[in-house]
Amino acid sequence: MSDSTAREEPELVQLLTPDGEYVPHPDYPFDPTPDHVRGLYRDLVLVRRLDAEAVALQRQGELGLWASLLGQEAAQIGSGRALQPQDMAFPSYREHGVAWCRGVTHRDLLAMFRGVTNGGWDPYEHNFHLYTIVIGSQTLHATGYAMGVQRDGALGPDGTAVITYFGDGATSQGDTNEAFNYAAVNNAPVVFFCQNNQWAISEPSERQTRAPIYRRAAGFGFPGLRVDGNDVFACLAVTRDALQRAREGQGPTLIEAFTYRMGAHTTSDDPTRYRASEEAEEWRRKDPIARVRSYLVREGMADDDFFAGVDAEAEKLGEQVRTDCRALPDPAPLDIFREVYAEPHSHLDQQRAEFADYLASFEGAEGAAR
């Protein structure tokens, strides 16, 4: 059986080579000013540090779980920094870099993985929806939200765009494909940002799809493209372009950010069981942070003092992450019943009252409550 579509080498949008050379792209303008690039470098370093601290905190028993973003910093910071304040993002559960760009604090991110909440932040305050754990579900929420934006008449040059994040594994889900179709049929202002990190836990991307992911968009009737997911310049430029198209009423875009999950799926995973270390070695040479550093040095945009300053800031952040994580208070037992319903629900109200009485029955007793 032959399939030329599957074999043809896809075009990859790249603005910054792994060696740190900036190569302008005719379709995706980017202005690498010193301040801009230094800002991106700082973002990348700090979220990598936040991530590393969280992995360590999980190892120490302070977090129940952590899904590391290691290797995917450029895809997340690039797309995250392309967002306007009014734009709405619908993440999966690994988008700590996007969360960072949206002003979600490390404390709120850690709260969920520590198990003190199933959410953690106000989606409306940050225009960043809660992490969604069931794979692909959020793509439909984003599409519906974008349909609401259309109905609000909030499109235009300064209008609102929506972005949703998911991985290569999610492209196998019905919901993701339904979202592609709903978005296409409604011409909804949504950007589908797929971080193809090559692995859905233990399954390589060839177990998810035969044709390159970005090409699926054509079948649904909207543009798709593949970008170097380890190139923060390119990720920013292509996402900004897609968001602008969306906000101006030109409909959805699928961006496949071609990247690599350098770490385990989560802290519960053991990638040595299913993939060769040489593969990670190869991707290490395409590291998203090293190439920005090379660029800054090559262009003389940053000196040792700058890099030392960012490192010091990372140290400080790490310390803050550790302190804040340990300081997160456990919720109270009756919080189980909080906000299940907006309006009173007699069954639940009764259960809460009975459980409160049960808890109260231990008060004063020996070995009370716990």
Place this chain on the structure above:
Amino acid sequence: MSGTELTLGKAINAGLRRAMEDDPKVLVMGEDVGRLGGVFRITDGLYKDFGPDRVIDTPLAESGIIGTAIGLAMRGYRPVCEIQFDGFFFPAADQTFTQLAKLRARSEGRLTLPVVIRIPYGGGIGAVEHHSESPEAYFTHTAGLRVVTVANPEDAYWMIQQAIACDDPVVFLEPKRRYWDKATVHTGGSPAAATPMGAARVARAGTDLTLVAYGPMVKVALQAAEADTEHSIEVVDLRSLSPVDYDTVFESVRRTGRLVVAHEAPVTSGLGAEIAARVTESCFYHLEAPVIRVGGFDTPYPPSRLEEHYLPDLDRILDGVDRSFAF
């Protein structure tokens, strides 16, 4: 009070129309709900009067309907989703159970999702497979959802409006074999002034036995009560299945001492089992007999030529009544 003669289906239609007139954020969405007006014509005329932005013909994908409704609700809309038939709900189960029902709690109350899921349910119309099921127990077992059903046009008119006005997700089960039943509907007043959505209703007063039913079974229960000339049977129409108005049920059972619960759904782990357990806990010393359940069998819904044997009818309900009195 002035009234209009309406079928149950037309009453839902009129209620939807009024909700859309009262609140521009109310949207209707689903398969064939636009130009066609839905396969049962429940959304008839809405597309013409409110346009495609508010009456959305969706692609044929139920998970997409509920999933996008969640996003629309997050953006401030009040989507009323139509699932074409009970058996077609299941592709939307994931979005309903893992997202819609749980997002309020997950967000600690920061997200309010006033989504209504309308589902024509139950049997009795001679349909092919997947068109006659009673899935209410799946919904009542799920925290975060409210579940209601209606048995007459008056409730249909008001409760659809109340469901839309409710800030919680509401599963609105429509007894499809009663769509064509007619009665007077009093359209004056407001949804807030009508009988609350969560309240049960004593549909027929009696003294010897309480017969609890809801949705399509209320009519059968009333017929059974009339047919039993030996006993005075009280019929309670639950209306709300989550929460159940237990105060009304308990008050009745404490007076009559006997309870039969009837529903089309299979009895095992059905709502009748839950009601039996609750009544046993709360009315134990008032009971003259165990609670009797009359319902569908623990089988797939049968081919339509067999459904009259599957659906509890007047005689099966009276058989349950006899078993209670024989105890």
